[in-house]
Amino acid sequence: xxxxxxLLRARGLSKSYRRGPEEVHALVGVDFELFRGELxxxxxxxxxxxxxxxxxxVGWEEPDEGSLEWDGDPTPAADRxxxxxxxLPQRVGLVEELSxxxxxxxxxxxxxxxxxxxxxxxLDQFGLVPLSDRxxxxxxxGEQQRTGLARALIGSPWLLLADEPTGHxxxxxxxxVFRALRAAAERGTTSLIATHNDEVxxxxxxxxxxxxxxxxxxxxxxxxxGAH
Numbered sequence: 472x473x474x475x476x477x478l479l480r481a482r483g484l485s486k487s488y489r490r491g492p493e494e495v496h497a498l499v500g501v502d503f504e505l506f507r508g509e510l511x512x513x514x515x516x517x518x519x520x521x522x523x524x525x526x527x528x529v530g531w532e533e534p535d536e537g538s539l540e541w542d543g544d545p546t547p548a549a550d551r552x553x554x555x556x557x558x559l560p561q562r563v564g565l566v567e568e569l570s571x572x573x574x575x576x577x578x579x580x581x582x583x584x585x586x587x588x589x590x591x592x593x594l595d596q597f598g599l600v601p602l603s604d605r606x607x608x609x610x611x612x613g614e615q616q617r618t619g620l621a622r623a624l625i626g627s628p629w630l631l632l633a634d635e636p637t638g639h640x641x642x643x644x645x646x647x648v649f650r651a652l653r654a655a656a657e658r659g660t661t662s663l664i665a666t667h668n669d670e671v672x673x674x675x676x677x678x679x680x681x682x683x684x685x686x687x688x689x690x691x692x693x694x695x696x697g698a699h
Contacts, residue, residue, distance in 0.1 A: 475506050476506060476508075477504060477505075477506055477507075477542055478505045478506055478541070478542055478630060478661050479505040479528070479539065479540070479541055479542070479630065479661075480503075480504050480505075480539070480540045481502060481503050481504070481528075481537065481538070481539050481540075482502055482537055482538050482540070483500050483501070483536055483538070484500070484501040484502075484524070484527060484534045484536070484537035484538075484539070485498055485499055485500055485534060485535050485536040485537055486498040486520075486527065486534050486535055486684075487535055496683075496684050497520045497523040497684050498520050498523055498527070498534070498684045499683075499685050500536075500537070500685070501524065501537070501681075501684070501685070502686070503679055503686055503688070505630065505661050506661065507629070507659055507661055508658075508659050508660065508661060509656060509661055509662075509676040509677065510649075510652055510653065510656055510661075510662050510664065510676050510677075511661070511662065511663050511664065511675065511676060511677045511678070511679060512666060512671065512672060512675040512678045512679065513525070513663055513664065513665040513679050513681060513686075514666055514667065514669075514672070514678050514679070514680050514681070514689075515667065515680060515681035515682050516682070517667060519681045519682050519683065519684070520683075520684040521634070521665035521666075521667075521681055522561070522634055522665065523684075524681065524686075525558070525560075525632045525634055525663070525665055527539065528630075528632055529548055529549075529556065529558050529632055530547055530548030530549030530551075531549070552626070553578035553579075553581070553623075553626040553628060554578075554626040554627065554628055554629075555628055555629045555630070556628055556629065556632075557578070557622075557623035557624070557626060557628040557630070557632070558623065558631070558632040558633070558634075559616070559619045559620050559623045559631070559632070559633040559634065559636055561634045561638065563615050563616055565607040565618060565619060565622075566607075567606060567607055567608060568606070569606070570603060570604050570605060570606055571594070571599055571602050571603050571604070571605055571606075571607070571610065571614075571618050572590060572603035572604065574607070574619075574622055575590050575593055575599075575618060575622050575625060576590045576622075576625065577622060578622060578623075578625055578626045579625055579626060589625055590621075590625060593621040593624060593625055594621065596621070596647075596651055597617040597618070597620065597621050597647070597651070598614075598617065598644070598647075599614065599617060599618060599621065602614055612639040613639040613640050613641070613644060615639075616636065616638070616639045616640065617640075617644065617648070620633070620636060620648060620651070624651065624660070627655070627658060627659070627660060628660055629659070629660065629661065630661050630662075630663065631652075631660055631661070631662045631663070632662075632663050632665075633652075633662060633663070633665065634665045635665060635666055635667075635668075636648055636664060636666075637649075637666070637668065637671060645670070645671070649671065649674035652674070653674065677689075
């Protein structure tokens, strides 16, 4: 972790859904803080509220109660550019008509820039150079996921939200993914990573454990030698 400069503060987040006659409390009074340049795990079983929490942070859903404060900046999450907030959802959401390389460079093009040297470096870092001219349907799920992560990182965002970013990776590439996230953290990017895989805990600075919509912070993880 590069600093303890506050990036995001959540206070009292609650979210419920109707499931037939039943009201499901996905999140209940959730509080947490994120600081610049740290890797934070959001850990819990399926159905515990991880994806709902990410959806609130990215602005895809609104909380029933509570607030999210961005370092004193009132700009809503949904209005923030890729250079401030990026997400890797479970369904990666690549543009099928674009090649792997074009998908990676898309955020910069949408912002009026050009990929420059950063896109080739990310393609190489994630083992995608031989696949750069293929469209997403012509590569594996793991390769699609790494393409989505490269796309999320290309703008060096302040905050990256990643929902099960190693779900389709073997052990070698799971390590490669977290090596890339650690390198991004050293450049100032904060990552909030939803996972139910205990194997990734060794890579993290902190863990927010979520169960039945409630979050508590676990003791900082002692990263294993070589995990970075």
